[in-house]
Amino acid sequence: MASTVVHEKLESLRRCLERIRQRRPETAQALKEDVDIQDILSVNLTRAVQLCVDIASHMLVTTNEPPPETMGQSFDRLASAGVIPQPVADRMKAAVGFRNIAIHSYQDIDWEIVFAIVTRHLDDFENFARAVVNRESGRTKPLT
Numbered sequence: 739m740a741s742t743v744v745h746e747k748l749e750s751l752r753r754c755l756e757r758i759r760q761r762r763p764e765t766a767q768a769l770k771e772d773v774d775i776q777d778i779l780s781v782n783l784t785r786a787v788q789l790c791v792d793i794a795s796h797m798l799v800t801t802n803e804p805p806p807e808t809m810g811q812s813f814d815r816l817a818s819a820g821v822i823p824q825p826v827a828d829r830m831k832a833a834v835g836f837r838n839i840a841i842h843s844y845q846d847i848d849w850e851i852v853f854a855i856v857t858r859h860l861d862d863f864e865n866f867a868r869a870v871v872n873r874e875s876g877r878t879k880p881l882t
Contacts, residue, residue: 766853787837829862
C-alpha cells in the first residue's frame with residue numbers, strides 16, 4: 739500500500755528536520771539573540787508539523803476511523819486505528835499546539851520551548867515517521 743504522496747511528504751519532513759539540526763544553536767540564549775535562526779527553526783518546525791498532519795490525514799483515509807475535527811485529533815485517530823502508538827499521538831498533538839502559536843501568535847513564541855523542541859524532541863517526528871513507514875510497508879503494528 740505504498741503511497742507516493744506519503745513518501746514525498748516523509749522526504750520533505752526529513753529535509754525539515756535536517757535543516758533544523760544544521761541550524762540549531764548551542765544554547766537557548768543564542769536562539770533568543772538570533773532572529774535569523776529563530777525564523778529558520780520556526781518555519782521548519784511549522785512545516786514539519788504540517789507535513790505530519792498531512793500524512794495523518796492521508797493515512798486516515800485507509801482506516802475506518804471517523805474524520806477528525808481538529809489537527810490534533812488526527813493523531814488520536816491514527817493511534818486508535820493502530821497506525822501509531824498513543825504516546826506518539828500525544829507528542830504530535832503537542833507539536834500541533836506549537837504550530838498554532840507559531841502561525842497565529844508568532845510574537846508569543848517562547849524561544850526556550852523552541853530550543854527544547856529542537857534539542858530534545860525531534861525524535862517525536864522521527865517516531866511518527868517510523869510508524870508510518872512500518873504501516874506503509876505492510877507491517878500492522880506501530881513502533882513503540
